[in-house]
Amino acid sequence: MLDNFKLYNSLSNEKEIFKSITPGVVKMYVCGPTVYDLLHVGNFRGLIFFNLLRNWLQYLGYSVNYVYNYTDIDDKIIKKSQDENKLASEISAKFIEEFEKDFKLLKIPKASQNPKCTDYIDDIISFISNLIKKEFAYVKNKTVFFSCNKFTAYGKLSGKNIEDLISGHRITVNQDKKNPIDFVLWKPSKSKEPGWESPWGRGRPGWHIECSVMANELLGDQIDIHGGGMDLIFPHHENEIAQSESMSGKNFAKYWVHNNFIKFDDQKMSKSLGNIIKARSFMSDYNPEVLKYMILSVHYRSSLNFSFKQINQSIISLIKIYTALEKANNYIKEKDNEKDNDSNFSYFENDLNIVYKSLNNDINTPIVFAQVFNVVRKFNNYFKNKKNINIAKEFLSFFNRVGGLLGLFSEEPKKFILELNLILLKEKDISLEEIEEKIKKRDIARKIKNFKDSDLIRDDLLKKGIELKDTINGTKWSVRL
RNA sequence: GGUCCUGUGGCCGAGUGGCUAGGCAGAGCUCUGCAAAAGCUCCUACACCAGUUCGAAUCUGGUCGGGACCUCCA
Numbered sequence: 026m027l028d029n030f031k032l033y034n035s036l037s038n039e040k041e042i043f044k045s046i047t048p049g050v051v052k053m054y055v056c057g058p059t060v061y062d063l064l065h066v067g068n069f070r071g072l073i074f075f076n077l078l079r080n081w082l083q084y085l086g087y088s089v090n091y092v093y094n095y096t097d098i099d100d101k102i103i104k105k106s107q108d109e110n111k112l113a114s115e116i117s118a119k120f121i122e123e124f125e126k127d128f129k130l131l132k133i134p135k136a137s138q139n140p141k142c143t144d145y146i147d148d149i150i151s152f153i154s155n156l157i158k159k160e161f162a163y164v165k166n167k168t169v170f171f172s173c174n175k176f177t178a179y180g181k182l183s184g185k186n187i188e189d190l191i192s193g194h195r196i197t198v199n200q201d202k203k204n205p206i207d208f209v210l211w212k213p214s215k216s217k218e219p220g221w222e223s224p225w226g227r228g229r230p231g232w233h234i235e236c237s238v239m240a241n242e243l244l245g246d247q248i249d250i251h252g253g254g255m256d257l258i259f260p261h262h263e264n265e266i267a268q269s270e271s272m273s274g275k276n277f278a279k280y281w282v283h284n285n286f287i288k289f290d291d292q293k294m295s296k297s298l299g300n301i302i303k304a305r306s307f308m309s310d311y312n313p314e315v316l317k318y319m320i321l322s323v324h325y326r327s328s329l330n331f332s333f334k335q336i337n338q339s340i341i342s343l344i345k346i347y348t349a350l351e352k353a354n355n356y357i358k359e360k361d362n363e364k365d366n367d368s369n370f371s372y373f374e375n376d377l378n379i380v381y382k383s384l385n386n387d388i389n390t391p392i393v394f395a396q397v398f399n400v401v402r403k404f405n406n407y408f409k410n411k412k413n414i415n416i417a418k419e420f421l422s423f424f425n426r427v428g429g430l431l432g433l434f435s436e437e438p439k440k441f442i443l444e445l446n447l448i449l450l451k452e453k454d455i456s457l458e459e460i461e462e463k464i465k466k467r468d469i470a471r472k473i474k475n476f477k478d479s480d481l482i483r484d485d486l487l488k489k490g491i492e493l494k495d496t497i498n499g500t501k502w503s504v505r506l
Numbered sequence: 507g508g509u510c511c512u513g514u515g516g517c518c519g520a521g522u523g524g525c526u527a528g529g530c531a532g533a534g535c536u537c538u539g540c541a542a543a544a545g546c547u548c549c550u551a552c553a554c555c556a557g558u559u560c561g562a563a564u565c566u567g568g569u570c571g572g573g574a575c576c577u578c579c580a
Contacts, residue, residue, distance in 0.1 A: 038510085058580080067580045101578070183575075189508050190576065232578085254580025259509095286580070288573095296579065322529085323519070327512095328573080335518070338530050345529085348543075383520095391520045395528035405544050409537090476539055483541070494542040501543085506530085 035281040056253035060120035093136035142235040161271040169211040183259035233264040251278035351438035449504035
């Protein structure tokens with residue numbers, strides 16, 4: 026039933042049935058960051074999505090070799106190092122370290138390998154030498170260029186043709202290029218810039234070549250999936266195709282998978298607009314789980330808009346889910362000794378199948394969440410009418426399985442719900458201490474059945490955006506938007 | 507200018523040639539000291555104009571909006 030995994034391929038612009046080159050094995054290369062700054066939430070969208078894609082492939086039984094690289098030599102790194110009077114390698118090492126700190130907070134498994142460009146300089150040099158030998162590249166003034174005219178399929182990924190690109194070119198063309206769209210494979214380094222000895226003099230690799238080389242070294246000349254953000258389609262991935270396929274004469278990647286952007290208040294996040302949200306600040310202002318939830322609640326090929334309203338809605342939704350999880354947890358703790366005489370997975374089996382089917386259809390996460398909420402409602406309903414330990418256990422098991430794939434739902438409910446409420450509380454004009462004190466006062470009033478006073482306290486809190494609910498486990502509070 | 511994507515209810519956001527997406531917000535009911543939570547019920551939309559079809563919001567063409575890429579960017 027799940028053997029027809031459909032995955033959208035940017036190369037064909039349609040969903041295709043996924044079939045790996047080698048049965049049972051998937052080779053996946055995803056373009057990682059250039060490490061000269063902290064990563065923003067957009068970088069994390071890719072990370073979170075490709076983790077899910079990897080998990081899904083593993084669920085389907087593939088062994089996945091997932092490479093996520095660091096580009097650790099580049100003009101932006103060099104510029105930063107000069108601005109800060111440091112070595113380029115210090116800058117890149119620092120930001121790889123910072124990235125790994127951020128990544129840890131996400132609590133998702135790492136890629137199989139995280140290669141660094143500077144560890145592959147020799148391979149890059151020999152790759153370029155071969156391209157020159159095959160006459161796909163030429164040398165001019167210590168610079169090596171790739172000759173786009175020589176690669177007849179140039180433009181097949183981005184749907185562009187060379188003529189349009191030439192006429193559309195808006196930047197000053199390097200006079201050494203035979204063709205304005207030719208791109209750099211190797212460029213000379215000035216004496217103060219980092220560089221490596223090569224047949225063309227001391228220099229460094231251009232952008233694009235490192236990914237072709239690392240993919241080739243670690244995964245071979247044909248890979249199953251190549252991924253990245255959609256802005257990489259052109260020129261980065263187009264150029265990778267040109268390099269790799271000229272070299273091997275074979276198709277480089279079978280499936281090209283691209284995630285869409287995150288916008289903030291309907292504007293594209295970009296460095297020039299200055300509206301970049303760093304993943305680190307988002308995760309500390311809110312929570313990594315909120316970030317993951319928001320990112321996966323929209324299909325990966327649609328753009329995702331962050332706004333305060335959206336963020337708050339997501340928090341409310343997470344509270345809803347975790348409230349049910351907590352209920353199930355508590356019940357199981359209470360009834361721990363009760364015999365489990367119905368071990369079939371029957372209450373939510375169909376729902377789980379719908380989740381699997383949705384993931385199998387181009388990783389359709391919005392449908393997954395719709396089903397998650399259906400399961401929450403069903404559980405609350407069952408649980409209201411006939412409390413039963415098997416329902417509770419099955420409910421948790423559903424979330425275990427789905428959460429394991431998505432990288433969600435593994436927080437400790439009680440603690441996490443409080444955390445989420447505290448985030449929402451930041452916008453309100455009241456502190457946790459005040460709330461707790463008022464609840465205590467109200468409890469005293471309630472005990473002596475002074476409902477007039479207790480209701481006054483509750484109304485007062487409600488005016489400040491705090492709702493109370495009386496449960497058998499005491500009075501709980503939550504923030505109302 | 508070129509290439510491509512997109513237009514869904516108060517908001518967000520999937521999907522499909524005919525059958526309930528889901529979340530948030532709103533209304534009613536049950537529960538409750540009263541509430542809240544939870545459940546049930548309701549609000550049921552697909553930019554516009556033509557065409558194809560027994561039937562289109564879903565396909566085709568056009569119109570008008572929005573966006574991306576063509577330049578470093580996930």
